[in-house]
Amino acid sequence: MSENPKINENSKQEQLEQFRVDDTNKILTTNQGLKVSEDELSLTAGKRGPTLMEDFHFREKMTHFDHERIPERVVHARGTAAHGVFELYESMKPYTKAKFLQDPKVKTPVFVRFSTVVGFRGSADTVRDVRGFATKFYTEEGNYDLVANNMPVFFIQDGIKFPDIVHAIKPEPHNEIPQASAAHDTFWDFVANNQESAHQVMWLMSDRAIPRSFRMMQGFGIHAFRFVNEQGKSHFVKFHWVPKLGVHSLVWDEAQKIAGKNPDFNRQDLFDAIEMGNFPEYELGVQIIEEKDEFAFDFDILDSTKLWPEEDVPLKIIGKLTLNRNVDNFFAETEQVAFHPGHVVPGIDFTNDPLLQGRLFSYTDTQLIRLGGPNFHEIPINKPVCPFHNNQRDGYHRQTINKGRVAYHNNSMAANTPAPATEEEGGFVHYQEKVEGSIIRTRSESFNDHFSQPKLFWNSMSPIEKQHIINAFSFEVGSVKDKSVQQQVVDMFGNVDLAMATEVANNIGVTPPTAEESSVTKASPALSQENTIKTQVGRKIAVILHNGFQDTEVKEILQGLNIAGVAYEIISDKQGFVSGKNNVDLQVVHTFTTTHPVLYDAVYIVGGSNVDDAFYKNASDFVKEAHKHYKAIGATADGIEWLESNNIIGDPGVIEGSGKQFLETFLEAIAAHRHWDRKVI
Numbered sequence: 001m002s003e004n005p006k007i008n009e010n011s012k013q014e015q016l017e018q019f020r021v022d023d024t025n026k027i028l029t030t031n032q033g034l035k036v037s038e039d040e041l042s043l044t045a046g047k048r049g050p051t052l053m054e055d056f057h058f059r060e061k062m063t064h065f066d067h068e069r070i071p072e073r074v075v076h077a078r079g080t081a082a083h084g085v086f087e088l089y090e091s092m093k094p095y096t097k098a099k100f101l102q103d104p105k106v107k108t109p110v111f112v113r114f115s116t117v118v119g120f121r122g123s124a125d126t127v128r129d130v131r132g133f134a135t136k137f138y139t140e141e142g143n144y145d146l147v148a149n150n151m152p153v154f155f156i157q158d159g160i161k162f163p164d165i166v167h168a169i170k171p172e173p174h175n176e177i178p179q180a181s182a183a184h185d186t187f188w189d190f191v192a193n194n195q196e197s198a199h200q201v202m203w204l205m206s207d208r209a210i211p212r213s214f215r216m217m218q219g220f221g222i223h224a225f226r227f228v229n230e231q232g233k234s235h236f237v238k239f240h241w242v243p244k245l246g247v248h249s250l251v252w253d254e255a256q257k258i259a260g261k262n263p264d265f266n267r268q269d270l271f272d273a274i275e276m277g278n279f280p281e282y283e284l285g286v287q288i289i290e291e292k293d294e295f296a297f298d299f300d301i302l303d304s305t306k307l308w309p310e311e312d313v314p315l316k317i318i319g320k321l322t323l324n325r326n327v328d329n330f331f332a333e334t335e336q337v338a339f340h341p342g343h344v345v346p347g348i349d350f351t352n353d354p355l356l357q358g359r360l361f362s363y364t365d366t367q368l369i370r371l372g373g374p375n376f377h378e379i380p381i382n383k384p385v386c387p388f389h390n391n392q393r394d395g396y397h398r399q400t401i402n403k404g405r406v407a408y409h410n411n412s413m414a415a416n417t418p419a420p421a422t423e424e425e426g427g428f429v430h431y432q433e434k435v436e437g438s439i440i441r442t443r444s445e446s447f448n449d450h451f452s453q454p455k456l457f458w459n460s461m462s463p464i465e466k467q468h469i470i471n472a473f474s475f476e477v478g479s480v481k482d483k484s485v486q487q488q489v490v491d492m493f494g495n496v497d498l499a500m501a502t503e504v505a506n507n508i509g510v511t512p513p514t515a516e517e518s519s520v521t522k523a524s525p526a527l528s529q530e531n532t533i534k535t536q537v538g539r540k541i542a543v544i545l546h547n548g549f550q551d552t553e554v555k556e557i558l559q560g561l562n563i564a565g566v567a568y569e570i571i572s573d574k575q576g577f578v579s580g581k582n583n584v585d586l587q588v589v590h591t592f593t594t595t596h597p598v599l600y601d602a603v604y605i606v607g608g609s610n611v612d613d614a615f616y617k618n619a620s621d622f623v624k625e626a627h628k629h630y631k632a633i634g635a636t637a638d639g640i641e642w643l644e645s646n647n648i649i650g651d652p653g654v655i656e657g658s659g660k661q662f663l664e665t666f667l668e669a670i671a672a673h674r675h676w677d678r679k680v681i
C-alpha cells in the first residue's frame with residue numbers, strides 16, 4: 001500500500017516543471033483558450049461610441065487584473081526567495097529518525113525565503129529589523145519547514161502576546177508612520193512595559209539588524225525543538241544556519257542611504273550572486289541537550305528569550321544548504337510559499353515553549369486568509385514531493401480530482417483506506433511527554449530573569465559593536481517623542497548595563513538610570529561578529545577609471561580580483577567604454593549618477609589622464625564616502641594622487657601600490673570587511 005518515493009535534489013524542480021509555462025512565440029488566447037484577434041481596442045458601438053458589455057475579452061482581462069493582488073503577510077511581508085539543496089554531512093541517526101537526516105548521500109531539495117519583519121511588501125531592504133530565514137525541505141516524508149530568524153531569541157515568551165508586539169512595532173495606527181522602523185513611541189512603550197523583550201532589543205540595536213547580505217547572516221530556529229530517534233528517545237535541539245561567508249553588517253549611515261539609493265539592495269545581492277553562479281552556502285548546526293539536563297542551566301531552556309551559549313552547548317555542524325536557482329516567477333513562488341513551524345516529519349517534534357505553541361496555531365490560520373482557502377498546499381511551490389492522501393475535500397480552488405465515492409473513515413467500500421500508518425510504517429506519533437498540572441494562566445518563575453542574557457550579550461561585544469549599540473539606542477529612543485517613554489526605556493536598560501544606559505540617557509536628554517545592573521560577567525565570544533569568518537569571496541567593489549588609465553596593470557588586477565571571488569563594476573563619467581593607455585577598452589557599468597559608494601564593499605581607484613574637475617570631484621566624493629564607512633580603498637597609478645589629495649593615504653585599509661603585491665594587500669583589506677581603527681571625521 002505504501003508508495004515509496006525516491007527523492008533526489010531535482011525532485012522539486014521536476015515537479016515544478018509541469019507547471020511552468022513560457023508564453024514567448026505563442027498565440028494570444030483568453031483563459032478559455034479562445035484565440036484573440038485584437039488586444040488593444042475595446043469593442044465599441046461605432047468608432048466613437050460606448051464600450052459594449054459583450055466584450056468578454058475586455059471583461060476577462062480587466063477582471064483578472066483587478067484581482068491580481070492578495071493580502072501581504074501580516075509580518076515578514078517584504079521578502080525574497082531561492083531554490084537550493086540540502087546535503088547532510090553526518091548521520092543524525094543517534095538523535096533523530098527523520099529520513100532526510102539519516103544518510104549523508106541524500107540530497108533534499110529546499111526553498112528558502114528571506115525577509116524583513118515590520119515593513120510593507122514594497123519597503124526598503126536595509127532597515128533596522130530582524131530578518132526571517134525560512135526553509136522548506138521537500139523530504140520523502142513530507143515537507144519540513146525550519147522557519148527561522150537571524151537572531152537567536154525573541155521579544156516575547158508567550159504566543160498570546162504576538163499581536164501586541166506586532167501592533168506596537170508596525171506603523172502607528174493613526175497616521176501609518178513610520179514605515180519599516182522601530183524608531184517610534186509605541187514600540188518603545190511596549191518594550192519598557194514588557195521587559196521580557198530586553199534581550200532581543202539588544203540584538204535589534206546591534207549590527208545584526210542591518211545585515212550586509214542575506215548571504216552573510218545566520219539563521220536560528222530559536223525554540224527548543226525535539227529530536228526523537230527510532231528507540232523513542234528524545235533530545236532537546238536548537239537549529240542554526242551558519243553562512244560560509246561569515247556574518248557581516250552594514251553601518252547605520254550606509255544602511256539608511258542604501259534604503260534610498262537601492263531599496264532592493266539585499267534582494268538584488270542574492271539574485272545577482274545566484275545568477276553569477278556564486279551560490280550562497282550555509283551550514284546547518286545543532287545544539288543538543290539531553291533530557292536529563294533539562295534543568296541544568298541557569299535559564300529555562302524552553303524560554304525563547306534565551307539562547308544556549310555555544311561555549312556551554314557546542315554547535316555541531318551536520319550539513320550544508322546551497323542556494324542555486326532563482327525563482328521563475330516571484331508571485332507564484334516567493335509570494336505564495338506558505339511556511340509553518342508545525343510542518344514536521346517523524347523524528348522532529350515540539351516542546352512546550354509557549355511561544356512555539358502559539359506559532360503552531362498561527363501559521364495555517366494566516367494562510368487561510370492570505371492564500372484564500374484551505375487548498376494552499378496544492379499550490380505548486382507548497383506541494384510535497386511525496387504523495388499525499390486523505391479525506392479532506394473541496395474548498396476554494398481545489399485542483400485535485402479525487403476519484404471514488406468514499407471520503408470518510410471508517411469505511412468498508414474502500415477497505416477503510418486511505419489508512420493511517422503505524423509508527424514503523426512512517427506514521428507520525430507525537431512524543432509521549434508526561435504532562436501534569438492544573439489549568440492556569442501563569443508563567444513559570446523560571447522565565448522571570450530578563451536581564452542576565454542581555455548582559456551576556458553586551459559583555460560579548462567588541463568595543464566598536466558596543467558603540468554601535470549605544471548609537472542605535474540613541475537614534476531609536478531619541479526618535480521617541482514621549483519623554484516618559486524615553487525615561488522608562490533608559491531606566492529599563494540600566495538593568496543590563498548602567499554605563500551603556502547612562503550614555504544613551506545623556507545623548508537623548510533624560511535622567512541617567514539608577515537601577516542595579518545585572519551582575520553577569522560572563523561573555524560568549526561566539527556572539528561577536530568580530531570573531532566571524534573573514535573572506536573577500538562574494539564581495540562587490542567599484543573600480544573608478546578614466547580614459548587614459550594604466551590598462552596593462554588594471555587588467556591584471558581585475559583578473560586577480562575575479563579569481564579571488566570578488567565581483568567588480570567599472571565606474572566612469574560616461575557610459576559606453578573607457579579606453580586605457582594601450583587602447584584596452586573596458587565596458588562602463590555605471591556613471592557617478594547611476595550608482596553610489598554605499599552599494600559597494602570597497603573602491604579601487606585608478607583614474608587616468610586629462611581628468612576634468614567634475615570627474616575629480618565625483619571620484620573624490622566617492623572615495624570619501626567609502627572611507628567614512630570604513631571600507632577598503634585601493635589605488636594604483638594615477639589613483640594614488642586621490643588618496644593624497646583627500647588626505648587618507650596610510651589610513652588602515654587604504655592600500656596603494658602596484659602589481660601583485662598591491663592585489664594581495666588589497667584583497668586582505670577587502671576580506672577584513674571594515675577597518676574600524678580608522679579615524680573618521
Ligand code: HDE
Pocket residue numbers: 073074075076079113114115131132133134147148149154158159160162220221222223337338339355356358359362363364366367
Ligand atoms: Fe512568525 N509568523 N510568528 N516568527 N515568522 C509569520 O506567517 C507568528 C516567530 C517567521 O517567509 C506569519 O506565513 C507568531 C518567531 C518567519 O513566509 C504568521 C509568533 C520566528 C516568517 C506568524 C511568531 C518567526 C514568519 C505571517 C509568536 C523565528 C516568514 C505570514 C508566537 C523563529 C515566513 C506567515 C515566510 C511569518 C506568526 C514568532 C519567524 C502571522 C504568532 C519566534 C521567518 O503566521
